Amino acid sequence: MPERIPTPAEIKRWRQYLADERAEASVYRDLAKRRDGEEHDILMALATAEGRHEQHWLDLLGDHAGPPMRPSSRNRLLGLLARRFGSVFVLALAQRSESRSPYATDADATDAMAADESIHEEVVRGLSARGRNRLxxxxxxxxxxxxxxxxxxxxxxxxxxxxxxxxxxxxxxxxxxxxxxxxxxxxxxxxxxxxxxxxLDASQPTRITLSAAPSLDLENNELVLVYLARGMSREAAEHRAAERLGQFTCDCDPSLSLQAENFESPNELETLGxxxxxxxxxxxxxxxxxxxxxxxxxxxxxxxxxxxxxxxxxxxxxxxxxxxxxxxxxxxxxxxxxxxxxxxxxxxxxxxxxxxxxxxxxx
Structure with a gap:
């Protein structure tokens, strides 16, 4: 229960926040239905976070919660688009909505809630970037x-x-x-x-290092130069060359372990179209x-x-x-x-x- 009697203006504002939190949680759940795997889990986690914010306003309102109010026009539009399409446009709109959260300047919202909204913007930005890359x-x-x-x-x-x-x-x-x-x-x-x-194709590493490695001079290991030219540190380059030459097969440092020789950004060609x-x-x-x-x-x-x-x-x-x-x-x-x-x-x-x-x- 709230410690003080809220004013009519506060009750109205809190009820609007409550309606918007419910609407945003619904948007994320609707978007999650159209996705699977990691993206589904991320969107459901966002919906759960909005549920925590919803509970905050319910606690403040107490008996003043009243019947559900209509969310803002922006959130109603988001909900409609999420239910019908679930596209990158909805995520872009959600990103903009999260960036305009009033919690940072509202004394009735907690610091954690304001921080949540800032993080939500970055999370949605990351999800939107995947769709933008495809488009x-x-x-x-x-x-x-x-x-x-x-x-x-x-x-x-x-x-x-x-x-x-x-x-x-x-x-x-x-x-x-x-x-x-x-x-x-x-x-x-x-x-x-x-x-x-x-x-891009001309810049891609080939598999020549695997076939040429057995014949290289071990004292003058030019294989290290290959990995240095690709942007590796000297430590990582020497480690990789030693693996290729079969000098050892066990790694103590996982960051230097044998990996696919692909230095291209995974979405680069997808982005290019x-x-x-x-x-x-x-x-x-x-x-x-x-x-x-x-x-x-x-x-x-x-x-x-x-x-x-x-x-x-x-x-x-x-x-x-x-x-x-x-x-x-x-x-x-x-x-x-x-x-x-x-x-x-x-x-x-x-x-x-x-x-x-x-x-x-x-x-």
Whole structure:
């Protein structure tokens, strides 16, 4: 039971905390249902921790707990997404929610609860990173492709329209820009990812040390140089070379024991994605972005009305792609969306002014 009689404002705040803790625990349990192994156990442990926080507010409220309140709109959205999808977007939202916990400045929350929320943010960040790694290869190409298509083709359409040419010329210029840009993006992504994969493959250790070890000069053991070149300390390199040469098979220090010769980050190639995946994503998403500015012209609109509608459609799309990037990175979706909007509209406005200047010169 609480030692003092809480004020109505305190009761309201505590009951809101209680509702949010219950909602967050439910989110983690719903996410855990869609996972197994270590990730399942981590999410269930987070739900258990939220249960401890829930009990704290129940103890403070005592007889004032009353019927359950509705959680915040953010937690209701998280719960809905967790039940329906259980995707990396939910974890990204949960990470942001944990980072905005009010417990650090609330005198009624314990220091342990505030510390828990900080740690929860890092735990969820780690879980989110796994999903981001799986998405980041093709997703990077998709997002940049869509944004390039939106901005570059809107700029092209605005610039051509500003010169005073007919709407049909603007339309065909936009179609040409769509095809040229999509093919260029696809080719560039394919070459970039394929080249990076080839560089990674060329840097991978081979099994040559196993076959060459028996014939090496024991007095001038160049095998040590192999492991030094791969970044090992001299102690670890000499230890590994001795193992390869069969000088001993028993280790006292487990950190130096015989291990697979793979110095690459395990998620590096997974994060990079495939060349064809990146190329196809770039083509499709550039084209899907680039077609938006020419939609008004495709449907027969002309003049300033077509340009205004094109800018409006592109602006909404830029807000959407920026918000998605913000969600996945754990940043503010609104801020990222507005940043994308400002960059895109700024480029289009600059091109429109250049088109006016060129049109005046030609006229």
């Amino acid at each position: 980041s290869g093709s997703f990077r190409a998709a997002v940049f492709g869509a944004n390039d298509g939106l901005v570059s083709n809107l700029s092209l359409v605005m610039g051509m329209a500003a010169t005073g040419v007919g709407s049909q010329v603007v339309l065909f210029s936009g179609i040409a820009g769509l095809l040229a840009g999509a093919l260029s993006m696809a080719a560039g992504e394919f070459v970039s990812v394929r080249s990076q994969r080839e560089l 495939t060349a064809w995946g990146a190329a196809s994503s770039s083509f499709c998403f550039f084209a899907s972005g680039a077609i938006i500015p020419i939609l008004p012209f495709l449907f027969g609109m002309t003049g300033i009305g077509a340009l205004v509608l094109a800018c409006t459609l592109v602006g909404l799309a830029l807000l959407g792609t920026g918000a998605v990037v913000g969600l996945l990175s754990g940043a503010s979706p609104l801020w990222r969306g507005l940043r994308q909007l400002a960059i895109g509209m700024g480029a289009a406005a600059a091109t429109y002014l250049l088109g006016l200047a060129f049109g005046g010169l030609v006229g």
